Amino acid sequence: MRGKLLAVALWGAASSAAVAGPVESSLTASAAAAQQYAPLFKSEMELARSFVDQMIEAGVVVPVPKDPGGGYTHEQHKRNYKAIYEGGQLYRITGERKYADYVRDMLLAYAKLYPTLAEHPARKDSQSSGRIFWQVLNDAMWMVHAIQGYEAVRGSLSESDRNNIDDNLFRTAAAFLSTGSAETFSKIHNHATWATAGVGMTGYVLGDKELVDIALLGLDKSGQTGFLRQSELLFSPDGYYTEGPYYQRFALKPFVVFAGVIEKNDPARKIFEHRDGILLKALRTTIQLTYDGYFFPFNDAIKDKSLQTDELFHGVAVAYSKTRDPGLLSIAQWQGRTVLTDDGKLVADDLAAGKAKSFPFKSLLLSDGPEGDQGAVAILRQGDSTSGQALVAKNSSQGMGHGHFDKLSWQYYDNGNEIVSDYGAARFLNIEAKDGGRYLPENESWAKQSIAHNTLVVDEKSHFDGDEKLADTIAPRQLYFSDVEGAQISSAVIEGAYPGTSFTRTLALLDVDSLSEPVVIDVVRVRSDKANQYDLPLHYQGHIMRVGFETKSNITARPVLGTDNGYQHIWVDAVGKSQEQNGFVTTLLDDRFYTYRFVPQRGSETILAEIGANDPSFNLRREPIVIQRVNNAQNITFVSMLEAHGRYDGAAEQTVEGDSQIKSLGHESVNGADIVFVETLDGKKTAFAISYDSDPEKKHSVKVGGQMLNWTGFAARIDLPSGKAQQ
């Protein structure tokens, strides 16, 4: 095969040398034309030219499939579909024949190869094999890109070439991806979205209504599966994709690209108005699910994914073209990229015309589930989306196979950093040395487990005992949400994560008098029909500056915390018992200090730990944890607080407020209400009261320490007079 391809490459080189004169003048003409393009579009054309010209230089190289993700043939076929797509766009924009010729030669090579392929040699038993790639998903992605490149050049081809490519490549591949991969094609899942988009777009290009119909309505055309049904079931009414932001970003591209094609070919279908405009709503929601441009790493997520990704270049362009929302232009500006379509040209033109406005990042509640009743994600923001605070409560449903057992977990961002963190996926995408770039065994043994998240763990077992099928049937319930600045609140309950045990978590981003930054208050109320061991871990980024309580440290031999469900990956550094106000740990990250403080529980201990045990292949990042552990308790309420404070300036050698500014954190349960008291070093007192009563009009009064506290509704912040003894 390689020998044959080399011949094609040489021929290509000779051919372009022979027509050097005309090609050059054509280049000159198009260079002049390029002057008319807005800077963003022009730089996009230059990027594409640079890439495709290099590919043309290297010749058509279509190797026989062999390697898994990250390996040579995998990466080469990825480069190829990118070159086919971009070469097609460049031909459409510039009319330069060399691009059409290159795309044609590439597709002819695939038309020759494709019919000879069977199951991929590097396929994994747990996933459907592709033909060109080790998993069928990549084949679908190949098709989504290649068919768009083909569409741009198809009219310029000879009839025989066209028939050859139509039949041997795209029809054969469409058959494989649809009827040939019926199980994947019929899923309600992002893999199926790529497959239906590829097949449907092929249908439009080949004029094959059958392919369009099965793509839109499923193999049996009943509408129970297929692209339309996916858009109804995969996104919640708020445009949240149940697998989480990382896959939402990934899934979005075939949704918006195929929708754009449907709109063009079949405008009467009003695809962008389908289900109350769900596709554009999903695009905006994807953008909201970020801090400093990076996605919240729910579930299986690679943490270096930001809005600066190909899927979102397409998404923003298509959405802007439909809505002309100037906030999207600022996203394109941040991305510094767009796409080589008419939509991308519009984005570049309007950006150059100064039409951009800030994207309105804000606090919001995103329901999960097709009907919006499968829990929710709550985002509480203060300050800007780049350096301000963002508290994220993940009260959403399991999210299928890529879901983690992390009900009611939370994350926190401040000062441009992830402070309270989520591990994301245990995977080094496309790095051959790490299991071929696939999900690592530690993704199951650590990343998915409950103890790997900022959630409650009962008796060292994961939620639903790690049963994904069961987990998909039971979602948390969002009890309350408030985005009122100064007392932003989310509260949710999960019943069924553990038999006989339910827990309710209330998180607040609370202004406290005399502190410059809001604090996080975290109240986890557990109710059980029996005594259990409870662990409440906090995964954080930063270096420990001070531990408030005495610890017994494992300094000469480091033991492992447990044997299963993720506990086997935890090294125990130290264990201590805290009392009164010494239950805190202060850390430093970059130039800001953070104190995690908690109300000590009777008989509790606090574990300072680090990930990395039972990891012989060094697959895990070594990250720290603090765990509040209570043995043999039945009903219990964990009250914790996270406080950002001070500044460390290494250059100027100045440190300000390196220690916590809090004098005390207290908690009382009165008549079913939880009251949290915060007192600052300078004597300012603030209470946070939770009635757990969803009636927004209902007034509540409790007497604590001889003082009446009054508030209305589910929860509230209450300023207390200074200088009086509280509790």
Add this chain to the structure above:
Amino acid sequence: MRGKLLAVALWGAASSAAVAGPVESSLTASAAAAQQYAPLFKSEMELARSFVDQMIEAGVVVPVPKDPGGGYTHEQHKRNYKAIYEGGQLYRITGERKYADYVRDMLLAYAKLYPTLAEHPARKDSQSSGRIFWQVLNDAMWMVHAIQGYEAVRGSLSESDRNNIDDNLFRTAAAFLSTGSAETFSKIHNHATWATAGVGMTGYVLGDKELVDIALLGLDKSGQTGFLRQSELLFSPDGYYTEGPYYQRFALKPFVVFAGVIEKNDPARKIFEHRDGILLKALRTTIQLTYDGYFFPFNDAIKDKSLQTDELFHGVAVAYSKTRDPGLLSIAQWQGRTVLTDDGKLVADDLAAGKAKSFPFKSLLLSDGPEGDQGAVAILRQGDSTSGQALVAKNSSQGMGHGHFDKLSWQYYDNGNEIVSDYGAARFLNIEAKDGGRYLPENESWAKQSIAHNTLVVDEKSHFDGDEKLADTIAPRQLYFSDVEGAQISSAVIEGAYPGTSFTRTLALLDVDSLSEPVVIDVVRVRSDKANQYDLPLHYQGHIMRVGFETKSNITARPVLGTDNGYQHIWVDAVGKSQEQNGFVTTLLDDRFYTYRFVPQRGSETILAEIGANDPSFNLRREPIVIQRVNNAQNITFVSMLEAHGRYDGAAEQTVEGDSQIKSLGHESVNGADIVFVETLDGKKTAFAISYDSDPEKKHSVKVGGQMLNWTGFAARIDLPSGKAQQ
């Protein structure tokens, strides 16, 4: 005291309210004048105004000394001397009376406090106590700043205020810092430089020749101690300061600032020509000792120190004023800062006039020791100083009390990152929670020890058995240095770090045919009169991707490597034996891969480890190590190589060359020469030959594997024909 100070503050507020009209118009006038200043100087004035105005607003607060570094009184007195200095400069530049009044009031408060002070309550036994601060060094820094502020306003004061401040504050403080702290004052050490600068500058301002003389020539005026002698003994002829770059930066400020004052008051002394212009040479050398603007962290060094530090703002301004070297302007540009002196104004003006040129960062050899015969630091660079390669060989002398037992250790930078790293100091500067911001116990138990560095360790003992006094008497000897691009080489030997054992290290930054980046070759030749255990550690930054050899992993209980000399801080993750070509570890840092490869020794084992054992206070950063260990060997040669390769692009999900591009690394010792062979995957072969013969003209020939290798001089790179079997 506080009550009294509050009264001063209130008075200050009332006074400024009473004269609001005139003050305002004066502000307006100066605002107009400020328009004439170049942007950098203007922004510097605005920074100073913002700081000093806040300080004026807060009133004069001069607390009784109480806290150690990082504590309240420590930080307040630091703020005060900064305000005195900047307030004085602002008065000199703008003529605004409020600044002179504020500086006066502040100094009057100090004149009242100072005579009442005795030893500082937070003094540390091992260091000389100050009066205002816990160590006398900080008092000297206070004086260097305060006397400059005082000089600017002194002429505007009433005679009684002037006499009060002259006598009760500065004369008293100068007496304390000189005769009252004779031991510190008479040292050849940076603490003494600050003290002599403070006392000498006070002498010039008060017109007190005695103070000037003892500052320049020592308490006995013999010239055996004092500022001039310090400039002769503390810097090598190449301007290298024996304590290392971190303290070089720190020491530089009193040197250049006091020199500037000497030049102004006593130009006939030609201080900047003293010892062949050593002070300006030292400034340039300080800048050369950086990568991406950050100092090489030799010895006790805080790693977040860059050129963007107050000392260097002064240094660059003074040096530019003397030399008009346009390369210094680009450093000022990178700093984005300058100083409020005439020199700073010149820098800002010439920068605005577009006179800046790139600073010529380059490969160089910096001799150590007053006579240049106490070893050297070799810097090998390729590419730019921000993202290119820099290999640093620390073949310098011990460097006194802040020195580390790290003879012949090395560091490596690439792609904007530290790759082969040095721990620096175990210290959190000015963070109260960490032992008051002082050096931590782990600075002795870990950071100074040999195993904490990239150097040879014999029998688990540090160099000179950790004896600092002995270490100061024995320096390495630089054998060879070449800055020829493509084969940059440094070679040095240390005899006496271990009894009966010497070792020679040759490091090369070597171009290898078909690799895009140069590789590092590291040859450590050990000669001993008996059998020993040898450890060769590599401290690196990055995440392990692949380990070439089988390992036995400590995955369920993590043991400690040893009991003393730093070994007690090392957790052992895994141990393995390598053979033939499987002796390598591949890591990922940011978007680039690195493979550390070594020629396996007979009976050797390789230890994969991490710092953090015996660290109950979490004082150490958790960083990884690879250790090549050979037991019971006498003469031995370690041959290792570091190769940067490939690219990981998380956004585009592309990985290129994630695995090493090297097929084999080999080594032969022939007739006293060491020959290293490198073969790439595509069959390109390169040899690196070391004769250890310092005669640059001498021709060498050795026969290896039937092939003659010829080169001239100490060491050379030799291209070998491909496709022939080597060794």
